[in-house]
Every structure is written in structure tokens, then in C-alpha cells.
Amino acid sequence: MRYLDMDTAKKVSKIGLGTWQFGSREWGYGDSYAGAEAKAIVRRALELGITFFDTAEIYGFGRSERILGEALGEDLETIFLATKILPVMPVAPVVEQRGVASASRIGARTLDLYQVHQPNPAVRDGTIMRGMRALQRSGLVDEVGVSNYSLKRWIAGEQALGTRVLSNQVRYSLADRRPERDLVPYAHAHGRVIIAYSPLAQGLLCGRYDRSNRPTNSVRRNSALFLPENLERAAGLISALRQVAEAHSATPSQVALAWLIRDPVVAVIPGASTVAQLESNAAAADIDLTDEQYQELADESSRFSPVTGPAALPRIIGGRLRHR
Numbered sequence: 670m671r672y673l674d675m676d677t678a679k680k681v682s683k684i685g686l687g688t689w690q691f692g693s694r695e696w697g698y699g700d701s702y703a704g705a706e707a708k709a710i711v712r713r714a715l716e717l718g719i720t721f722f723d724t725a726e727i728y729g730f731g732r733s734e735r736i737l738g739e740a741l742g743e744d745l746e747t748i749f750l751a752t753k754i755l756p757v758m759p760v761a762p763v764v765e766q767r768g769v770a771s772a773s774r775i776g777a778r779t780l781d782l783y784q785v786h787q788p789n790p791a792v793r794d795g796t797i798m799r800g801m802r803a804l805q806r807s808g809l810v811d812e813v814g815v816s817n818y819s820l821k822r823w824i825a826g827e828q829a830l831g832t833r834v835l836s837n838q839v840r841y842s843l844a845d846r847r848p849e850r851d852l853v854p855y856a857h858a859h860g861r862v863i864i865a866y867s868p869l870a871q872g873l874l875c876g877r878y879d880r881s882n883r884p885t886n887s888v889r890r891n892s893a894l895f896l897p898e899n900l901e902r903a904a905g906l907i908s909a910l911r912q913v914a915e916a917h918s919a920t921p922s923q924v925a926l927a928w929l930i931r932d933p934v935v936a937v938i939p940g941a942s943t944v945a946q947l948e949s950n951a952a953a954a955d956i957d958l959t960d961e962q963y964q965e966l967a968d969e970s971s972r973f974s975p976v977t978g979p980a981a982l983p984r985i986i987g988g989r990l991r992h993r
């Protein structure tokens with residue numbers, strides 16, 4: 670495993686584990702996954718040197734936090750635990766109460782990273798950061814992070830908190846490289862961290878899905894990326910991943926992760942539906958891409974231009990109606 674070179678109290682593995690999948694209906698993995706496989710994934714992650722676990726109060730409405738906490742048990746003391754608050758009522762007392770509630774669901778004494786899940790469009794961050802600051806002073810929260818924040822708002826958040834906001838958790842993969850415009854450069858310049866969520870583009874980059882084999886769960890049925898047209902458009906990128914993977918006796922998904930973590934400020938938090946996927950993802954830390962391979966994948970990813978936004982909406986809705 671590789672670890673971030675940061676002055677955090679506990680070390681943070683560059684490949685972490687995302688746990689939205691734990692106990693949440695939208696991934697559709699069912700009760701046996703939530704009851705057994707999820708725990709086995711966490712235990713195996715620990716064995717493989719993963720120290721970074723990401724959850725959120727909203728995942729499975731608290732189930733993910735509970736499953737993760739139970740699976741970690743005493744190891745909670747040594748790993749880097751990250752959870753998130755959904756800032757629906759972002760006033761300081763509510764933030765404090767929600768932080769305490771998350772810690773209690775997980776069974777943790779400290780939240781190593783407490784993140785604002787997304788910017789509240791109507792309320793600026795002064796109030797939420799007052800709550801975060803109180804949680805830091807009480808010792809319940811160590812580092813504060815944000816998620817889905819623009820650079821401007823990340824900086825404003827730091828000013829409101831009065832100290833660093835360690836990380837910004839954003840969608841970042843070879844299928845979506847927007848964070849490179851300003852967030853990644855900011856993290857480099859100021860010693861901050863980019864946490865890449867959906868680093869496998871929710872499975873698109875694993876090369877398992879195509880027009881005739883589309884995933885059926887609601888997360889991906891409602892995602893523009895998995896429209897038949899976009900699966901076709903991704904063929905070039907997936908084929909480039911396959912070629913590089915062959916040279917490393919690896920898989921496309923491992924190469925997709927290795928590409929991201931080549932950057933020293935980036936950590937990834939792929940989700941996993943099986944222990945085997947987790948093992949494969951952890952092993953991506955051992956892959957060293959050459960400069961040529963890195964560039965080739967960057968070029969291929971720039972050529973990938975999926976149908977997104979308003980243009981994708983009627984197609985997603987049409988697809989849903991056809992499958993009723």
C-alpha cells in the first residue's frame with residue numbers, strides 16, 4: 670500500500686475504501702451484502718494495509734456508518750475514519766449534534782475527517798464552520814473536509830474555519846477530470862488533499878459493461894455515463910486501459926486507479942461489491958505507470974466526450990420508461 674505524505678495524526682492510504690454501497694438501497698446489493706460481505710470487505714481491507722475508510726450519515730440513512738463501525742471494531746483507533754454531514758440545516762448546534770450522532774453510530778471516539786457532503790446553495794459556510802470549529806475544539810473531530818466544493822467555496826470555507834480544510838472530495842476519474850482545472854493545483858500549492866470519489870466511474874472503467882450489458886441498479890440507471898451511447902463512446906478509453914493493463918499483468922480498473930494515485934495529493938476511495946474487487950483495488954497501489962502510459966491514458970481520456978447534462982436527461986428518462 671502507499672500512503673499520503675501528509676502531517677495527519679494517522680496515516681492515510683492512497684487507496685481507501687468507499688462505503689456508500691454498505692446498506693444503501695440504490696446500489697441494490699441486498700441484505701447478504703450488507704450483513705456479511707461488507708464486513709468481510711472491511712476486514713480484508715485492513716489486512717491489505719488500507720487505513721482510509723469513507724462513509725456518510727446519508728448512506729443507507731446511517732446503515733453504512735453502523736456497518737463500517739461494527740466491522741472495524743477496535744481497529745477504529747488506528748485507521749483514518751472519514752464521514753460526512755449533509756448540510757440541510759447548517760447551523761452550528763445542529764452540526765455539533767450530527768457529528769456526535771455519526772460518531773455514536775460508528776462507535777468512534779474521534780472522527781479523523783468530518784466533511785461537508787456538499788455545499789448548501791442557500792447558506793454560506795460561516796455557520797457550518799462554527800459548528801465544525803466547536804467539534805474540533807471538543808476533540809471529537811480532528812480534520813475538517815468538504816466535498817463537491819468549488820475552489821472559491823473551499824477557500825471561503827477555510828477562511829470561515831480559521832484553519833485548513835484538509836480535503837475536497839470530488840468526482841474524479843479518467844472519465845471526468847474536471848478537478849484538474851483548479852482543485853488539484855490548489856491542493857499541490859497549499860498541501861491539501863483531493864479525495865477522488867467514483868474513481869472507477871462507478872464501474873464504467875472496469876471494462877465489464879457495454880451497450881448489451883448495462884448495469885441495472887438505480888445509481889447507474891440514472892447516470893448519464895451508462896447510457897448506451899456513452900458506453901460506446903467510452904470504448905476507446907477502455908481499450909487503452911486494457912492495453913496498459915496487459916503490460917502490467919493487471920486489469921483496466923487497477924490501471925484506472927494507478928493513474929489517479931500517481932499524483933501525490935490524490936487519494937481514491939473506490940467502492941467494492943465483493944472481497945475480490947477490494948483485493949484487486951488495493952493491489953493497484955503496486956502499479957507504476959511509465960510516463961508514456963500515463964500520457965497515453967490522459968490523451969485517450971481527453972478524447973472521451975460523453976453526452977451529459979440536459980442532453981442526457983430525456984435519454985435517461987426514456988430508458989427508464991422502456992424498462993418499467
Ligand SMILES: NC(=O)c1ccc[n+]([C@@H]2O[C@H](COP(=O)([O-])OP(=O)(O)OC[C@H]3O[C@@H](n4cnc5c(N)ncnc54)[C@H](OP(=O)(O)O)[C@@H]3O)[C@@H](O)[C@H]2O)c1
Pocket residue numbers: 686687688689690723724786816817838839865866867868869870871872873875877884922938939940941942943945946947949950
Ligand atoms: N462525496 C460524494 O458526493 C460522493 C459521491 C459518490 C461516491 N462517494 C464515495 O466514493 C465511493 C466510491 O464511489 P462510487 O461507489 O460512486 O464509484 P466507484 O468506486 O467508481 O465504483 C464502485 C463500483 O465499481 C465496481 N467495482 C469496484 N471495484 C471493481 C473491480 N476491481 N473490478 C470490477 N468492478 C469493480 C462495483 O460495482 P459492480 O460490481 O456492481 O459493477 C462497485 O460498486 C463511494 O462508496 C462513496 O464512499 C462520494
